[in-house]
Every structure is written in C-alpha cells, then in structure tokens.
Amino acid sequence: MPALPELVSNLALLDASGIFSSKTLSDTERDLIQAGMRFPAKTYISFSLTFSALVSFVASLIFLYFSSDILQSFAFLFLFFSISFLILSKYPAYEKRKRAERIESEFSMALREMVAEIEMGLSFEKSFSAIGRGSYGELSREFRRANAEIESYGASVSEALRGVAERVDSVLVKRICMQLIFSYERGLKGEGLRELANSLVSLQKTKSREFSAKFSFLGILFMSVSCIVPAIFAAYVIIGSSFLSFSFSSQDILTAYALVFPICDLAILLYLREKAPQMMIS
Numbered sequence: 001m002p003a004l005p006e007l008v009s010n011l012a013l014l015d016a017s018g019i020f021s022s023k024t025l026s027d028t029e030r031d032l033i034q035a036g037m038r039f040p041a042k043t044y045i046s047f048s049l050t051f052s053a054l055v056s057f058v059a060s061l062i063f064l065y066f067s068s069d070i071l072q073s074f075a076f077l078f079l080f081f082s083i084s085f086l087i088l089s090k091y092p093a094y095e096k097r098k099r100a101e102r103i104e105s106e107f108s109m110a111l112r113e114m115v116a117e118i119e120m121g122l123s124f125e126k127s128f129s130a131i132g133r134g135s136y137g138e139l140s141r142e143f144r145r146a147n148a149e150i151e152s153y154g155a156s157v158s159e160a161l162r163g164v165a166e167r168v169d170s171v172l173v174k175r176i177c178m179q180l181i182f183s184y185e186r187g188l189k190g191e192g193l194r195e196l197a198n199s200l201v202s203l204q205k206t207k208s209r210e211f212s213a214k215f216s217f218l219g220i221l222f223m224s225v226s227c228i229v230p231a232i233f234a235a236y237v238i239i240g241s242s243f244l245s246f247s248f249s250s251q252d253i254l255t256a257y258a259l260v261f262p263i264c265d266l267a268i269l270l271y272l273r274e275k276a277p278q279m280m281i282s
Helices: 004-011 022-034 041-067 070-119 124-133 138-153 157-167 171-186 191-243 250-275
Strands: none
Touching (some): 022 041, 022 070, 041 070, 124 138, 124 171, 171 191, 191 250
C-alpha cells in the first residue's frame, strides 16, 4: 500500500485551487504544517478533489449496476463526492488536533528526563538534543527538526523552540516551549521545569479519571447493544410473528444482525478510542 505522501503526489491531478479563497488555502496550509503533513495546500486540495472524484465515480457505477437508475446514480455520485471531499478537507484539522494531544502526552516524561540531565550537570543544549534522540514519538521527531534548524541553519535554541510552538496546535505545548525558553535564557536549573512536568502528570491523571467515568457508562451501553438488544430483538421477532400481526422477512433479520448491530458496536468502540487519552493508546 503506498504511503500518504506518494499517494498525494500521484493523485494531485485536478488543480481547482483557484476556486478556493486565499484564506481557505492559508488555513489549509497551516493545518497541514501543524498536522505534520508536508504538502503544499494546493497539492493537498488537488489530491482531495481527484481522490473524491475517482471514489465517487466507482461508487456510482456500483450503485448503477444494482439500481439501473441513471438519475439516482448521478445524485449518488454528487452526494458521495461531497462527503468524500468534506472528510478529506477536514482531515488535516483532525490530525493536527490528535498530533497535538500525542505531543502533550509525551512531554511530561521528556521534561523529567531533561530535568534529571540538567541536574546531573549536562548543558541545556545537550539535554534538549537528547529529547530528539529519545523515543518520544511525535515529540522526538519535532525536536529532531528543531535540532536540525540549530545545527544546519544556525538558529538559536529559543528560535527553534518558537518553531516547535508554531508547528503544534496546542496552548499547552506553547506554554511548555515558553517555559523552556525562559529557563534557557535565564540560565535556570530544573526547578521550574520539574514543577511543569509534575503539573502535566496531574493533568494526565485528571483526564484518565474523566475517561474512566465515561468508560463505565459506555461499557454498559456496549454490552447492551452487543448482547441484550439483539436478544430482545430476537424475542420480539418470534413473539411478533407468532402472536401479533408483525412480520419480519429474512432480509430484515439479516440486515439487523449483520449490519445494524455491528455498526452500533463499532460506533461505540470508535467513540471510546477517540475520547481515550493519548497516553492510554500509545
């Protein structure tokens, strides 16, 4: 399966960026940067249009094969194209938010490591570069980029940290970077950073408790949808067909058990994953 950069480059065929305003292009450019997706806005919009057109065309052909109604097929093509393009155009904004959450969750341990190294006598610059060499996922990748700016382009540590703050859509990350800049420029030891790391850990514990409260309710809901509701539906089908005037075809029953109930279960699981703190996923 091709990687996303290769897929975007190969499918960026329809250049219709002229129909979008400069504000839309600039917002998309910012979202792509903060999502860690290094594509020009015009290239990504072109890819979104081309991919949506191809997918909707194939889907409309499949629909036409089963329905043989050309007018409905065209309506389905337009609807599927609109939905597909909307999802793709909003994906960078979604990914930048999830990326910011991942970086926030990785910062607490990274700061503690940095504080320990500074207190052992390492310079701020060496402890800073150690985060880039560490295994902190998105945070390490961002700090490797910052180190490259320092080593290759002569940027200062403060400038590199400001670059990190600009590339991550998070008020918390901006606050951390400003605290790092303050500590670096004032030549402070790890006191302020240790306090900041402890506050990050407390924040993560609070998010975990909030998620646990939601998980208890949604766990009961999932058990109900996956076990209790199908059993009640089966009883309703039997009783309704035997004693009442209700009738269910085999296709109705198959649709309920093969499509409706699994989709409801999947929706609950996806919601749980979406709301779970990043430290519980990674």
